[in-house]
Amino acid sequence: MSEFTHDILILGSGIAGLRAALEISMQSDGKVDMGIISKVQLMRSHSVAAEGGTAAVLRPEEGDSFDLHAWDTIKGSDFLADQDVVYRFVKMMPDEILRLDRWGIPWSRKPDGRIDQRPFGGHGYPRAVYAADKTGFFEMQTLYDNLLQYDNVTRYDEWFVTSYIIEDGVFKGLTAFDMATGEFHVFRGKALIIASGGIGRVSGFTTYSHTVTGDGIAMAYRAGIPLKDMEFVQFHPTGLIPTGILMTEACRGEGGYLRNNKGERFMERYAPSRMELAPRDIVSRSIITEINEGRGFPGPRGLDYVHLDLTHLGADKINERLGFIRELTMKFVGVDPVKEPIPIRPVWHYLMGGIDTNIDGKASGVEGVWAAGEAGCESLHGANRLGTNSTAECLVYGNITGNEALKYIDGKELPKFSGDAVQKEKDRIFNDLMKRDGKESVYELRSEVRDIIDKHMPVYRTGEKMKEGLERIRQVKERYKNITVRDKSKAYNTDLVFALELGFMIDVAEVLIAGGLRREESRGGHARLDFPKRDDEKWLKHTVAKYTPDGPEFEYKPVAITTWKPVERKY
Numbered sequence: 001m002s003e004f005t006h007d008i009l010i011l012g013s014g015i016a017g018l019r020a021a022l023e024i025s026m027q028s029d030g031k032v033d034m035g036i037i038s039k040v041q042l043m044r045s046h047s048v049a050a051e052g053g054t055a056a057v058l059r060p061e062e063g064d065s066f067d068l069h070a071w072d073t074i075k076g077s078d079f080l081a082d083q084d085v086v087y088r089f090v091k092m093m094p095d096e097i098l099r100l101d102r103w104g105i106p107w108s109r110k111p112d113g114r115i116d117q118r119p120f121g122g123h124g125y126p127r128a129v130y131a132a133d134k135t136g137f138f139e140m141q142t143l144y145d146n147l148l149q150y151d152n153v154t155r156y157d158e159w160f161v162t163s164y165i166i167e168d169g170v171f172k173g174l175t176a177f178d179m180a181t182g183e184f185h186v187f188r189g190k191a192l193i194i195a196s197g198g199i200g201r202v203s204g205f206t207t208y209s210h211t212v213t214g215d216g217i218a219m220a221y222r223a224g225i226p227l228k229d230m231e232f233v234q235f236h237p238t239g240l241i242p243t244g245i246l247m248t249e250a251c252r253g254e255g256g257y258l259r260n261n262k263g264e265r266f267m268e269r270y271a272p273s274r275m276e277l278a279p280r281d282i283v284s285r286s287i288i289t290e291i292n293e294g295r296g297f298p299g300p301r302g303l304d305y306v307h308l309d310l311t312h313l314g315a316d317k318i319n320e321r322l323g324f325i326r327e328l329t330m331k332f333v334g335v336d337p338v339k340e341p342i343p344i345r346p347v348w349h350y351l352m353g354g355i356d357t358n359i360d361g362k363a364s365g366v367e368g369v370w371a372a373g374e375a376g377c378e379s380l381h382g383a384n385r386l387g388t389n390s391t392a393e394c395l396v397y398g399n400i401t402g403n404e405a406l407k408y409i410d411g412k413e414l415p416k417f418s419g420d421a422v423q424k425e426k427d428r429i430f431n432d433l434m435k436r437d438g439k440e441s442v443y444e445l446r447s448e449v450r451d452i453i454d455k456h457m458p459v460y461r462t463g464e465k466m467k468e469g470l471e472r473i474r475q476v477k478e479r480y481k482n483i484t485v486r487d488k489s490k491a492y493n494t495d496l497v498f499a500l501e502l503g504f505m506i507d508v509a510e511v512l513i514a515g516g517l518r519r520e521e522s523r524g525g526h527a528r529l530d531f532p533k534r535d536d537e538k539w540l541k542h543t544v545a546k547y548t549p550d551g552p553e554f555e556y557k558p559v560a561i562t563t564w565k566p567v568e569r570k571y
């Protein structure tokens with residue numbers, strides 16, 4: 001076992017992790033020593049999949065404003081966003097776009113050469129800056145290219161982090177193994193930025209990469225850092241049938257329609273002023289209502305659907321703005337969107353909740369830990385995120401947490417730790433997990449988790465179904481004690497990786513179901529048939545879940561309402 005030391009450790013090399021690394025390199029003139037650890041090759045981080053755009057106010061002279069972006073985000077959040085966070089975010093975003101521009105990103109442009117922007121759901125102004133329908137890929141590539149000029153960064157690609165070492169409330173390091181050799185190692189660092197992404201793969205019908213299993217969030221929870229608002233998960237309205245591949249909201253931003261089996265643009269019934277460009281929670285609920293009331297099409301495996309119709313946009317526009325979407329639908333389902341509608345239904349997409357942080361992205365209750373991007377919950381999105389605000393959040397909070405971590409390490413020595421935590425973790429993996437000889441299959445339990453989430457935490461939830469779901473997930477937790485990791489070899493032992501990921505998935509799934517069961521109202525991504533209304537009197541507050549060996553314990557925190565009072569949400 002070797003020990004690696006760095007001033008700052010960054011867990012994750014998606015947009016949030018790379019933006020933080022670049023900020024630290026720039027601000028320290030390449031002097032602060034950093035380690036970036038990722039379980040996949042850097043450019044395979046999930047962020048490369050982001051398609052439609054990144055939100056920012058670029059043209060106040062043409063009618064957009066910080067107040068409007070803030071209002072759209074807060075109303076979109078069903079008033080659960082912390083408004084001080086939202087204002088800080090919208091004010092920082094324009095510089096992030098211009099910085100990326102100077103760093104060389106090929107933003108899509110208007111004919112006069114200015115950066116183009118397109119409409120997105122819930123935004124009252126077309127403020128999605130984009131690079132065709134591969135925005136995430138180009139953002140990642142640009143951040144990575146610019147990071148290459150610094151030599152203060154050590155990359156640990158295909159290294160799997162298993163736990164954080166926090167002693168006396170202070171971050172000291174983490175444990176990880178090199179997936180190529182299977183060797184277990186320890187990292188010491190003065191500060192940690194968790195940029196480990198979301199939890200999408202707890203669902204079986206999701207837009208997310210197979211690697212998005214909530215590891216960084218679950219490790220924080222196990223280390224005593226609370227999780228916030230985990231019951232708020234976003235269903236994206238348009239997942240391709242039957243794979244769940246995302247049909248970006250830019251399809252509707254560019255003018256696409258949603259139609260039911262009668263050919264009706266049904267959004268007129270639910271959001272007449274915004275139609276297809278209402279926020280995602282509202283569009284997803286509307287699609288499911290159409291399907292439940294018999295106006296959908298029968299799909300495979302119960303995946304009934306409606307149509308996303310782009311045919312009226314014409315081949316030129318589709319090829320220029322949505323070329324990747326056309327490629328995907330033709331390759332995966334043989335549908336050419338120039339000629340025929342695309343079969344879609346709401347798909348498990350984004351985690352609004354995550355590691356509980358303050359407005360600076362600092363994790364609650366510990367020193368030396370920050371969280372940025374989808375893993376962190378500084379409460380920007382509240383109960384429902386607006387499209388394009390997530391890559392934006394990765395940029396802003398990569399920037400903020402990079403600077404905060406730099407300030408924190410100034411003058412600090414590398415911390416020492418007892419070694420007990422490392423030995424305990426090594427034993428957990430190699431003497432316990434690897435040596436278990438139980439009857440349970442990791443793969444069957446993974447499917448079971450997904451089945452539970454899909455059946456018990458769908459777009460419309462009920463207390464009864466969530467209660468059953470919680471019982472089922474607790475059974476899986478018990479059964480996990482009886483798994484076998486069949487592959488005992490060291491190099492690229494994906495059996496072990498899957499077993500560790502499954503443990504993380506079970507923890508986050510338990511928190512999100514238990515949190516949902518307690519929240520007796522409908523707000524944003526948490527829609528309950530048994531409590532169909534938002535209840536500000538009782539539930540205008542954040543859910544905070546703390547780890548105990550017997551399951552999560554819950555507390556609640558107030559929402560920062562600085563500017564806009566909650567009102568009825570109509571579109």
Ligand SMILES: Cc1cc2nc3c(=O)[nH]c(=O)nc-3n(C[C@H](O)[C@H](O)[C@H](O)COP(=O)(O)OP(=O)(O)OC[C@H]3O[C@@H](n4cnc5c(N)ncnc54)[C@H](O)[C@@H]3O)c2cc1C
Pocket residue numbers: 011012013014015016017037038039040045046047048049050051052053054055135136159160161162195196197198207208209211212215216246349350372373374375387388389390391392394
């Ligand atoms: C298909 C799709 C399209 C999207 N399009 C848009 C869009 O157009 N606009 C928008 O704003 N948002 C979009 N989103 C959302 C957005 O892409 C994500 O929220 C965002 O990219 C998350 O970035 P991140 O940096 O937080 O994490 P990620 O990019 O997910 O990176 C996580 C990193 O953590 C590492 N990691 C995790 N666990 C471990 C471990 N145990 N050990 C070591 N490393 C680990 C991973 O290897 C990876 O490097 C989209 C999402 C999807 C699924």
